[in-house]
Amino acid sequence: MSDVTVxxxxxxxxxxxxxxxxxxxxxxxxxxxxxxxxxxxxxxAWQSALDSPDILVAVNQxxxxxxxxxxxxxxxxxxxxVTGG
Amino acid sequence: xxxxxxxKSLSFRRLQGAEMAAQIRISxxxxxxxxxxxxxxxxxxxxxxxxxxxxxxxxxxxxxxVRCLRLxxxxxxTEAQIQTIIEEAESRWxxxxxxxxxxxxxxxxxxxxxxxxxASTHRGDAFNACEFIIDFLKTRATFxxxxxxxxxxxxxxxxxxxxxxxxxxxxxxxxxx
Numbered sequence: 001m002s003d004v005t006v007x008x009x010x011x012x013x014x015x016x017x018x019x020x021x022x023x024x025x026x027x028x029x030x031x032x033x034x035x036x037x038x039x040x041x042x043x044x045a046w047q048s049a050l051d052s053p054d055i056l057v058a059v060n061q062x063x064x065x066x067x068x069x070x071x072x073x074x075x076x077x078x079x080x081x082v083t084g085g
Numbered sequence: 086x087x088x089x090x091x092x093k094s095l096s097f098r099r100l101q102g103a104e105m106a107a108q109i110r111i112s113x114x115x116x117x118x119x120x121x122x123x124x125x126x127x128x129x130x131x132x133x134x135x136x137x138x139x140x141x142x143x144x145x146x147x148x149x150x151v152r153c154l155r156l157x158x159x160x161x162x163t164e165a166q167i168q169t170i171i172e173e174a175e176s177r178w179x180x181x182x183x184x185x186x187x188x189x190x191x192x193x194x195x196x197x198x199x200x201x202x203x204a205s206t207h208r209g210d211a212f213n214a215c216e217f218i219i220d221f222l223k224t225r226a227t228f229x230x231x232x233x234x235x236x237x238x239x240x241x242x243x244x245x246x247x248x249x250x251x252x253x254x255x256x257x258x259x260x261x262x
């Protein structure tokens with residue numbers, strides 16, 4: 001069993017009222033399945049915000065698709081649309 | 086003989102130049118920066134020319150007075166993305182040195198936000214690489230801006246024009262010149 005660190009940035013952090021959480025994990029699972037676990041541990045109302053196609057997902061600081069398999073110990077981040085420069 | 090030796094020496098220098106990796110400086114920081122010093126450092130690193138872009142907090146946005154702009158990033162990932170953007174520019178144009186400084190935290194109208202500077206042997210490459218880097222910083226690097234006006238505050242979203250500009254660069258991938 002190894003924790004997955006989950007981070008929420010910018011508008012998403014404010015919408016959820018949380019910047020990070022840890023999810024215990026003993027096997028790999030898809031990002032989509034991780035979202036279900038996150039909502040079960042946090043709030044089921046988060047589901048629509050986290051499932052939004054506008055929200056990108058990074059695993060260990062690399063952008064991934066929702067089907068990507070998250071491993072125990074990974075760092076997962078949910079990223080709203082970026083506005084740099 | 087003399088001519089041939091000179092040619093040999095020239096092609097050797099060219100080869101060295103092609104193999105030499107660009108000098109890259111990336112900093113994401115709350116502190117302000119000195120564009121004079123940054124430009125001078127690029128001028129020393131390069132020969133030919135330096136082109137730079139300076140982003141400044143606007144006083145008005147969408148007809149509202151801007152009081153404050155709060156910037157945040159994803160430490161580690163953002164810097165790696167900037168490195169990738171610069172390397173992409175380096176693969177398209179002759180880049181001898183490149184600097185990207187992006188500020189985070191609370192900034193106010195008139196404050197400097199971002200500096201992009203590129204040193205190159207030729208001005209065309211310096212102009213193009215600089216424009217490419219700032220265009221991709223807007224759409225591909227994990228920065229977020231929250232704008233505070235007298236009436237409200239809001240997270241800014243990516244402008245369609247910025248997305249279109251970045252897409253145009255991608256479309257030109259096959260023929261960067």
